[in-house]
Amino acid sequence: MTLKPDRQYTPANVGWRFDNSYARLPDYFYAQLCPVPVRAPQAVLLNHALAESLGLDLHALSTEEAAALFAGNALPDGAQPIAQAYAGHQFGHFAMLGDGRAILLGEHLTPDGRRVDIQLKGSGQTPFSRRGDGRAALAPMLREYIISEAMHALGIPSTRSLAVVTTGEQVRRETMLPGAVLTRIAASHIRVGTFEYAAGHGGKDAVKILADYTLQRHYPELQASENPYFALLNRVIERQAALVAQWLMTGFIHGVMNTDNTSISGETIDYGPCAFMDAYNPDTVFSSIDQNGRYRYRHQPVMMQWNLARFAETLLPLFDPSQEQAVAMAEESLHAFPRIYQTHWIGGMRKKLGLFTEEEGDSELIAGLLTWMDQHRTDYTNTFRALTEPALPQDAMFRESSFMEWHSRWQQRLARQPQPASESLQLMQANNPVIIPRNHHVEEALTAASEQGDYTVLQRLLAALAQPYEDDPEYFDYRTPPAPSERVYQTFCGT
Structure with missing residues (x-):
């Protein structure tokens, strides 16, 4: 591939080890092109801890x-930039899509043998941009950085963020906004x-090529199966079921669970109008574009x-x-x-309540707590964390009869398992975060x-979110639910 002559490579001592397997697929899976240069780039966030885990030394680079x-x-040595083609059902409606504002630089091989995509988001127009400008505003890119890193710290599979760079250019949304480019790290961007897209573009042959590639890249142990495609x-069903369960256990609402945002690797991908619940309400919707609540909190398993x-x-x-047999297998x-x-x-949920053993009545016990939380609109994160305290909070709602009746049943359930109370407490503290990225703080x-160009607020928030299960007094203010005037009722996609 020939790159633009004015494009310079970055120093080799950063540690890049590119092996771009996706670019070796048939060319209808992507378009080859370089990112569109920006006027005055300035790095505002560099994730040195992530870089180190990838075997990269960002300190080797000048500002x-x-x-x-x-x-x-500039392009790293070994990059082979492409924009990937894909389709998707967006809020139930099928569309041919593709990377309209993203460029996959290539696949980096880490010292521990992982293969990760290095993608620039907001890097300019591509053949898939349709009427879009190919750019991204700063605030949505910072949001993805914050939430994706918080998800990782919570132990939820997620793409991650390596850097955010401002472009020195403006992008037009409802108003003119500062532009930015996010560097996203993913196990892959296969969705x-x-x-x-493969089925619609090339039928069975294209799907087989993509499926064989996916098996080799993500699930090589399945290649020897009697029916590896089945x-x-x-395996993807198992991964996604586990993922969406983790979302609900932490009160996370993705907001735009379209099929183009459902990763085959089982990672959470694309942090647009996402948010975490404060007060528990299973019908919570934040996304401004989800008018009918298709992706509301409790509906996420159904939509997955x-x-x-x-x-x-x-x-x-x-x-x-036999199509009949194939359909029966899928069903x-x-x-x-x-x-x-x-x-x-x-x-x-058993772990969140300190339960090591399984009993038939556990589902009812869990449902009882959630029903009470829904009725009283208690804070989801703080309610579970309060159960890990030696004494319950003095709030009146924790003293009313329905909660005390539930609490008594829970204590009796804990007493029936062989593990001591101290071990149950440790289990709960390891599975109930103290801090989440609350909307008003984000x-x-x-x-x-x-x-204002002030990144100190963001840096402090990131430091708090990096240790979500630690009860650090320095970050006590991040535990506080929003006041009525601080509540965020809608989040936006950024495109």
């Missing part, structure tokens, strides 16, 4: 080199929508199953020569999703950074 690299003005479906059905449809020709696997999800969810940090 100017880092800005040029993560803006796309359910990538398979939908095994692939079942729907997305996986679209994935299964693309694989049907690979399951069995059996998809019908198992609620059971698999429930197993992961109730297992996680918005405070975004406003300070994007409107």
